[in-house]
Amino acid sequence: MNLLLSVSRKQQKEETRQRLMDAAATALASGRSFDTLSLREVAKLAGIAPTSFYRHFHDMEGLGLALIEAQGDSLLDLVHRVREQTSGGTSLIRASVETLFDHVGEHQGISRMIQQERLSPESAFRDAADKLLATLSADLTDFLVWDAKERGVPFSHPELAADLTVGILFTTGIAMLDTPADQRERQVEDTITKLRMIMRGAEAMAHAK
Amino acid sequence: MNLLLSVSRKQQKEETRQRLMDAAATALASGRSFDTLSLREVAKLAGIAPTSFYRHFHDMEGLGLALIEAQGDSLLDLVHRVREQTSGGTSLIRASVETLFDHVGEHQGISRMIQQERLSPESAFRDAADKLLATLSADLTDFLVWDAKERGVPFSHPELAADLTVGILFTTGIAMLDTPADQRERQVEDTITKLRMIMRGAEAMAHAK
DNA sequence: CAGTTGTGCGTACATGTGTACGCTGAAATC
DNA sequence: GATTTCAGCGTACACATGTACGCACAACTG
Numbered sequence: 001m002n003l004l005l006s007v008s009r010k011q012q013k014e015e016t017r018q019r020l021m022d023a024a025a026t027a028l029a030s031g032r033s034f035d036t037l038s039l040r041e042v043a044k045l046a047g048i049a050p051t052s053f054y055r056h057f058h059d060m061e062g063l064g065l066a067l068i069e070a071q072g073d074s075l076l077d078l079v080h081r082v083r084e085q086t087s088g089g090t091s092l093i094r095a096s097v098e099t100l101f102d103h104v105g106e107h108q109g110i111s112r113m114i115q116q117e118r119l120s121p122e123s124a125f126r127d128a129a130d131k132l133l134a135t136l137s138a139d140l141t142d143f144l145v146w147d148a149k150e151r152g153v154p155f156s157h158p159e160l161a162a163d164l165t166v167g168i169l170f171t172t173g174i175a176m177l178d179t180p181a182d183q184r185e186r187q188v189e190d191t192i193t194k195l196r197m198i199m200r201g202a203e204a205m206a207h208a209k
Numbered sequence: 210m211n212l213l214l215s216v217s218r219k220q221q222k223e224e225t226r227q228r229l230m231d232a233a234a235t236a237l238a239s240g241r242s243f244d245t246l247s248l249r250e251v252a253k254l255a256g257i258a259p260t261s262f263y264r265h266f267h268d269m270e271g272l273g274l275a276l277i278e279a280q281g282d283s284l285l286d287l288v289h290r291v292r293e294q295t296s297g298g299t300s301l302i303r304a305s306v307e308t309l310f311d312h313v314g315e316h317q318g319i320s321r322m323i324q325q326e327r328l329s330p331e332s333a334f335r336d337a338a339d340k341l342l343a344t345l346s347a348d349l350t351d352f353l354v355w356d357a358k359e360r361g362v363p364f365s366h367p368e369l370a371a372d373l374t375v376g377i378l379f380t381t382g383i384a385m386l387d388t389p390a391d392q393r394e395r396q397v398e399d400t401i402t403k404l405r406m407i408m409r410g411a412e413a414m415a416h417a418k
Numbered sequence: 419c420a421g422t423t424g425t426g427c428g429t430a431c432a433t434g435t436g437t438a439c440g441c442t443g444a445a446a447t448c
Numbered sequence: 449g450a451t452t453t454c455a456g457c458g459t460a461c462a463c464a465t466g467t468a469c470g471c472a473c474a475a476c477t478g
Binding site: 116119160163168177194198201202 | 403
Binding site for chain 1: 455456457
């Protein structure tokens with residue numbers, strides 16, 4: 001088996017698979033909800049015959065799960081990069097808000113889908129979306145604990161504060177996509193204030209038990 | 210025009226209209242998202258012919274808007290009733306959480322729909338849902354301001370605190386619908402802690418500007 | 419009581435859906 | 449070079465969908 005040459009076919013397949021995912025993402029970005037996307041429609045957008053879809057995914061559900069998973073990877077990366085390139089205390093909040101809002105803007109469709117599916121009843125999508133956000137939240141919890149210790153400040157219920165933060169960031173990030181530009185700055189500032197409020201609260205609760 | 214006798218026909222029509230709305234609500238409650246509901250399906254559930262649907266709504270969108278509006282009315286009522294029958298300070302948080310969670314539980318379908326539509330791009334649904342939550346939030350803002358003055362406690366950014374509160378209540382209320390019973394109590398307590406955290410933060414921010 | 423109004427129905431049609439089946443042709447393997 | 453593998457296609461079918469059209473027949477009106 002020649003690995004170098006065998007690439008070509010697998011590569012081609014990978015490309016079509018990616019085209020399917022891109023097609024779905026595009027449709028989602030234009031405001032459609034995932035479960036109104038039809039297999040035929042996505043296939044047409046990707047430039048393949050409807051029946052060829054099955055060579056890549058067993059289902060539309062399969063496609064959806066692939067989308068969520070891909071988004072998860074890209075998100076964890078992003079979050080870590082923000083942490084590294086930002087130093088001390090409060091400016092981190094601002095940096096996180098702005099970076100995450102950008103990211104949501106560039107992946108409107110999938111971001112929206114993930115948030116919407118999180119509200120759906122028990123389903124594979126719901127589970128995948130929950131898991132994604134839980135990962136981010138756990139990651140942020142660790143950071144909050146570390147940061148509080150670093151600054152010598154007591155901090156109560158870091159998991160809950162992290163949970164709130166992640167939820168707010170995504171929800172408002174998505175809501176902001178259709179906000180007229182002249183109101184955005186205000187909305188960003190409000191979001192930052194909200195996050196500060198939470199952090200302050202967590203510290204206050206630690207002081208006076 | 211005889212008002213007394215003319216009731217019968219209007220009444221009948223009102224009943225069918227209500228049956229349509231109930232049918233949609235039932236379908237939504239079983240986990241379907243609104244835009245996967247078909248006109249035919251809803252009509253069948255309501256026990257009328259597909260074409261008769263048009264006698265009551267111009268569209269599925271019309272039905273959806275009616276659902277959201279109806280929910281808005283019932284919600285404002287509920288919130289006010291909670292306030293009246295609850296006295297002083299902290300217990301109000303607990304009462305609000307529990308009552309609203311109950312309400313969401315009894316109106317799963319529409320509650321879910323409203324939250325999901327709030328994330329959709331500009332549309333009639335989105336607008337209606339936003340407006341509903343904004344009303345609740347404004348109402349809660351007034352109360353927070355009044356309550357803070359009452360207790361002689363300074364309170365920073367009450368609108369933002371109200372916004373956070375409303376968002377959290379609905380989001381977790383819906384997420385909790387599919388939570389196994391043995392984890393619910395925990396989740397309720399967590400939600401209460403989150404809300405306390407926010408209130409504490411708002412107070413802390415007012416103290417040290 | 420004659421006339422109007424309007425809810426509800428059945429039929430019909432064009433269009434979109436998921437997917438089973440079998441073929442093709444080029445890439446991969448031996 | 450002969451053989452196998454497999455991504456992609458076209459055809460076909462049994463549905464579901466929105467909605468136009470016109471009729472029925474009870475409730476309402478004057």
